[in-house]
Amino acid sequence: MTSTHSRIPQASSATKKRRRIHPSWWVALVAFLALFGAAGFRGAPGALMVPLHEEFSWSMGEISLAVSVNLVLYGLVAPFAAALMDRFGIRTVVSVALSLVALGAGASVFMTASWQLLIFWGLLIGGGTGAMALVLAATIADRWFTSRRGLVMGVLTAGQATGQLLILPLVAAIAEDLGWRPASLIIGAVALAVIPLSVWVLRDRPSDKGVLPYGADPKTYVEPPPVTGSAMKRAIDGLRFAAKHRAFWALAIAFAVCGMTTNGLIGVHFIPSAHDHGMPAATAAGLLAAVGVFDILGTVASGWLTDRFNPRVLLAIYYSFRGVSLLLLPVLLSDVVHVNMVAFIVIYGLDWVATVPPTAALCRAIFKERSTIVFGWVFAAHQIGAAIAAFGAGVVRDVFGEYTYAWWAGAATCALAAVLSIMTKQPRILVQDGAVPAREK
Structure with missing residues (x-):
């Protein structure tokens, strides 16, 4: 009897000999660039808030x-995007998403009223970036790799976060010298430039290129059946299923704190807060870019650690360090860059999105074949948290004339996230999935 799951034909020995780099790595590289390009405008509001004001x-x-509307859509679109990738393909979703980012960035130069900011920055940019975001990273890691998933998730996550931060100095410098409109156009051009690469390289599954996923055993690997049915129904069903598990709520609340203390607070308000203390916007943007550099090291290292150690413990450590850093930030800000501020940048950079690989690993272990969509909903919580913090910190600044209470509130929520992370139930399947070695059962 023929199996309902198709087995992938093994590539010939001659083909294997010619193919020195597994196609999975090329797909991961283009996904990295797509995340980098889309994230560029996600980070731009922090550099453009002062010029717009x-x-x-x-x-x-x-x-x-x-910015809050942007962040909410960035998260809420994610689980539906995961279902759409299952239904219509990665390449189609990524190309449309990058086009929305470019359209929003380009059209924003014609703004004359604040409601238009909601349309271009909020709806178009938020929807476009949300259609990729971390669900693209999770989808690539799950479909194209059976080993090194934690490492791949770490690298792709670094691409998303680093694109957001490394482009900031360029955006801030252009906004300061030429105005914010040329800066917006450059971001749109970056997003457009990645589309041809995405169309050329990205495919839905390794079988589309006649290979197995990286690390798969050709004797035992069976390709999952193609997905059918409504993408929206699958996304909603995934939420209903996940909502019955306490582990989902623990992961979602903790990841909401991650969003609050990265994209919501530091990503949006660090530059305006530093500007309040007399630091030039370009200098503050440079510090955030340094966060992006250290984020690469921290997130890749976190992926490596996630493949070897208990993700719950890693998350508790990450959130604890982040909380202490935010608690000290009000006394570190000044008009010049000093040693203590550099230490803050290094620590925060290493910890920026180090939470993603262990969070994705726990989702994969607990929710199995539903993990990508469930992770999309966990990521939605991340962005809701970011939106609350982005708006709340702006209100705190308007009311009190400074951001101190916003930083302290972020520190308090990190303590909560650390406790929730360590209390998240670790199922036995986690050991079988390879995310935690047997000695840690």
Whole structure:
């Protein structure tokens, strides 16, 4: 009897000899570039808030509201994007998403009212970046790799976060010298430039290129059947299934704190806060870019650690370090860059999205074949947290004239996330999946 799951034909020995780099790594590289390009404008609002405030006299609260809409959509689109990738393919979803980012960035140069900021920064940019975000990283890691998943997840996550931070100095410098409009156009061009590569290289599954996933055993690997049915129904069903498990709520709340203390607080408000202390915007943007550099090291290292150690313990450590850093930030900010501020940047950079690989590993272990969609909902919580923090910190700045209470609130939520992470039940399947070695059962 023929199996309902198709086995992937093994490549000939001659083909294997010619193919020195497994196609999975090329797919991962282009996914990295797509995440990098889309993330560029995600980080831009932090560098453009001051120019917009000065030109249009919009309050920080008004601008923060548009950023909050961006962050919410960035998260809420994710689980539906995961289902759409299952249904219509990675390449189609990524190409459309990058086009939305470019459209939003380009059209924003014609803004004259704050409500238009909600359309371009909020709806278009938020929806476009959300259609990829970390669900693209999780989808690539799950479909194209059976080994090194933690490492791949770490590298792709670093691409998403690093694109957001490394482009900031360029955006801030252009906004300062030429205005914020040329800066927006450059971001749109970066997103457009990645589309041809995505169309050329990205495929849905390794079988589309006649190979097995990286690390798969040709004797035992069976390709999952193609997905059918409504993408929206699959996304909603995934949430209903996950919501019955306490582990989902623990992961979602902790990851919401991650969003609060990265994209929501530091990503959006670090530059305006440093500007309040007399630091030039370009200098503050440079510090955030340094966070992006150290984020690469931290996230890749976190992926490596996730393949070897208990993800719960890793998460508790990451959130604890982040909370202490935020607690000290108000006394570190000044008009110049000093040694203690550099130490903060290094620690925060290493910890920026180090939480993603262990969180994805726990989702994969607990929710198995539903893990990508469930992770999309966990990521939605991440972005809801980011949106709350982005808007809330803007209001704190308007009311108190400074950000101190916002930083302290972030530190308190990190303590909560550390406790929730260590209390998340670790199922036995986690050992079988390879995320935790047997000695840690």
